[in-house]
Amino acid sequence: xxxxGTPLAGAYLIEPEPMSDARGFFARxxxxxxxxxxxxxGRPVQCNISYNIKRSTLRxxxxxxxxxxxxxxxxxxxxxxxxxxxxxxxxxxTFRQWAGFELTSGNRNALYIPxxxxxxxxxxxxxxxxxxxxxxxxxxxxxxxxxxxxPAFGIVWPLANxxxxxxxxxxxxxDGFSL
Numbered sequence: 421x422x423x424x425g426t427p428l429a430g431a432y433l434i435e436p437e438p439m440s441d442a443r444g445f446f447a448r449x450x451x452x453x454x455x456x457x458x459x460x461x462g463r464p465v466q467c468n469i470s471y472n473i474k475r476s477t478l479r480x481x482x483x484x485x486x487x488x489x490x491x492x493x494x495x496x497x498x499x500x501x502x503x504x505x506x507x508x509x510x511x512x513x514t515f516r517q518w519a520g521f522e523l524t525s526g527n528r529n530a531l532y533i534p535x536x537x538x539x540x541x542x543x544x545x546x547x548x549x550x551x552x553x554x555x556x557x558x559x560x561x562x563x564x565x566x567x568x569x570x571p572a573f574g575i576v577w578p579l580a581n582x583x584x585x586x587x588x589x590x591x592x593x594x595d596g597f598s599l
Contacts (some may be wrong), residue, residue, distance in 0.1 A: 421448055421469035423458050424503040425534075426509045426521070428514045432458065433521055434493070449530065450493065450553065460532060464553035472548045478582035480540010481506060481566050481591065487536035488562035489599055491555040499522035499548030499556065501541040505567070510598030516566040519571050522570050523550075535558075538566055540588075542577050565591035 422435040438445035448454075452463055471477065481504070484490045494503060507514045522544070523529055535541050541550065564599045566587065569575065572594040 421451065423453055423454075423482040427519045427567075428505060428517060428537070429512050430459070431507075431511070431537065432460075433503055434530040434532055436528050438583070447528070449495070458487045460534075461492070462491065462555045464555055466491070466554040466557055468554065469519040469553040472543045472550070473546065474583055475543055475546050475548075476579040476582050477548070478540065478542040478568055478577065478584050479588060480504065481568055481588075482540060483508065483538045483564055483599060484556065484559060485564055486535075486562075486599060488556055488559040488576065490558075492533045492551040493535045493555075493564045494523065494532050494533065494539070494541075495528070495530040495551045496525055497551045497568075497572070498525050499521040499543060499545035500526075501543050501548055503531050503541045503551060503573055505531070505533050505578075506538040506575075507536070508521055508538055508597070508599040509567075515598065516573065516594075518575050520575070524553075529535045540568060542579055542582055544578065561585040566594045570594050
């Protein structure tokens with residue numbers, strides 16, 4: 421695996437390093453020792469799948485508040501997504517900044533998202549599937565979000581007129597809090 425730093429402190433794009441032969445390839449997608457060498461401690465404790473029927477489906481921007489803040493490793497296993505993260509850690513040099521990454525079943529990249537980030541994505545194809553490895557258990561009382569198009573962040577989404585849940589569409593604007 422290659423760990424590629426992103427513009428946001430502590431977040432990594434993780435590229436597989438396939439070993440190929442006539443049958444296809446083999447690539448490691450997670451190794452606790454390699455993650456630890458990049459300052460990423462802990463291990464996944466929960467895995468989730470998000471299946472999205474239509475192109476332009478937007479999910480986010482979600483987070484979990486402390487003491488149940490969650491780190492996650494996100495990979496697109498079918499189709500493609502534009503994955504977006506926002507740094508909501510007040511003590512971070514990249515506080516309130518966002519970054520977006522194209523994750524597809526073809527590039528097989530994953531995105532490591534540290535605790536204290538909001539996360540969301542927009543599907544770039546019909547029948548897109550996303551696989552999450554969560555480093556904390558989901559705690560409904562700690563779940564929250566910020567509005568996907570809040571001008572405080574200025575996220576540029578690739579597709580207009582997203583398909584969204586009412587919950588995601590009506591998250592509040594950012595009011596200066598931090599995680």
